[in-house]
Amino acid sequence: EDQVTQSPEALRLQEGESSSLNCSYTVSGLRGLFWYRQDPGKGPEFLFTLYSAGEEKEKERLKATLTKKESFLHITAPKPEDSATYLCAVHPIKAAGNKLTFGGGTRVLVKP
Amino acid sequence: GAVVSQHPSWVICKSGTSVKIECRSLDFQATTMFWYRQFPKQSLMLMATSNEGSKATYEQGVEKDKFLINHASLTLSTLTVTSAHPEDSSFYICSGRGQLTDTQYFGPGTRLTVL
Numbered sequence: 001e002d003q004v005t006q007s008p009e010a011l012r013l014q015e016g017e018s019s020s021l022n023c024s025y026t027v028s029g030l031r032g033l034f035w036y037r038q039d040p041g042k043g044p045e046f047l048f049t050l051y052s053a054g055e056e057k058e059k060e061r062l063k064a065t066l067t068k069k070e071s072f073l074h075i076t077a078p079k080p081e082d083s084a085t086y087l088c089a090v091h092p093i094k095a096a097g098n099k100l101t102f103g104g105g106t107r108v109l110v111k112p
Numbered sequence: 113g114a115v116v117s118q119h120p121s122w123v124i125c126k127s128g129t130s131v132k133i134e135c136r137s138l139d140f141q142a143t144t145m146f147w148y149r150q151f152p153k154q155s156l157m158l159m160a161t162s163n164e165g166s167k168a169t170y171e172q173g174v175e176k177d178k179f180l181i182n183h184a185s186l187t188l189s190t191l192t193v194t195s196a197h198p199e200d201s202s203f204y205i206c207s208g209r210g211q212l213t214d215t216q217y218f219g220p221g222t223r224l225t226v227l
Contacts, residue, residue, distance in 0.1 A: 032214045043205045043218035044156070046113055087155065091214050097161040097169055098144060098209065100216060104155045 002027045002092045006103035013078055013110045021073040021106045023088030033071050034100065035064050036087040044087055047073075078110045114140045116208050118219035125196055126227055133191045133222045135206030141186035142208030146216060147179075150203045162189055196226045 003026045013019055025033065032051050036044035048057045050066040057064050061082060063074040073086055085107045089100040115138040125131050135145060144163050148156040162168035162183035170176050178200075180192040189208075193200055203223055207216040 034215065036218070041203075041221070041223070043116075043118075043207075043221045046215060046217055049215055098214070099146075099158060099161060102155045107153075 002090065002095075002101045004088055004090055004101050004103035006086075006088050006106050008106060009104065010107045011109070013075075013108065015079055015110055015112050016077050018074070018076045018078070021075070021086055021088075021108070023071040023073070023103055024069060025071070025088075025090045025101075025103075026069075027090055027092040027101075029093035031091040031093045031095070033066055034089045034091070035062075035071070035073055036089065038085045038087055038105070040085075047086075075108070078108075080110050080112050083108055083110045114208070114210070114215075114217040116142075116206065116217050116219040118206055118222050120222060121220060122223040122225075124225045124227065127197050128195055130192055130194045131196055131224060133193075133204055133206075133224075135189045135191070135208070135219050137187045137208040137210075137217070140208070140210045140217075142189070143186060143211045144209045145183055145189040146207045146209070147181060147189075147191050148205045148207070150205060150221075156205065159191075193224065196224070198226045200224065201226045 005024045007022045035047040038044040048064040053068045085105045087105045088103040117136045119134045147159045160168045160170045168181035183189040205221040207218040
């Protein structure tokens with residue numbers, strides 16, 4: 001069974017305090033791994049897609065990396081506006097209907 | 113990035129009535145649309161997948177007759193909650209996926225409250 005586990009569940013950071021979020025996955029074959037940001041009361045906002053181990057993508061203070069078993073979302077020198085829930089999802093090769101399997105999310109709070 | 117809209121953004125209805133939620137892809141053709149439900153402080157729960165012009169595929173445990181999904185065009189899908197009850201109160205989110213991409217783009221969500 002495909003599984004995605006995100007850790008930690010919640011993260012409190014001081015502004016400027018860099019940190020990493022983890023997304024561990026178990027799939028029979030990975031077609032793609034996705035990171036989304038979700039603000040309270042809103043739909044998820046697409047951040048990155050990663051397809052193969054060793055791949056890295058960056059956007060402002062965020063950098064996503066991928067290995068064969070996990071992905072990391074690094075937040076460098078975070079600002080209060082980076083506070084959100086970050087969701088990781090995998091698209092297994094054999095997913096019926098192209099469904100994504102989501103992790104539970106990591107709630108990030110950045111204090112000024 | 114691709115934009116998906118939902119309407120309404122929030123709705124309050126009486127128990128026993130039906131509510132329709134629209135999901136539109138504004139700048140791309142969504143060959144596949146997904147409907148999710150999200151409870152407070154929980155992750156997304158997939159309800160159903162629909163392809164344009166085809167019947168929706170529902171996840172296990174989701175009542176087909178209660179949550180009617182129509183994907184009549186490449187830019188519009190609707191979710192109708194029939195005979196709504198308080199336990200149907202939730203945050204409903206749709207997403208769209210184009211033909212040439214694996215990425216799902218999400219709408220802003222609809223907050224449904226059933227009194």
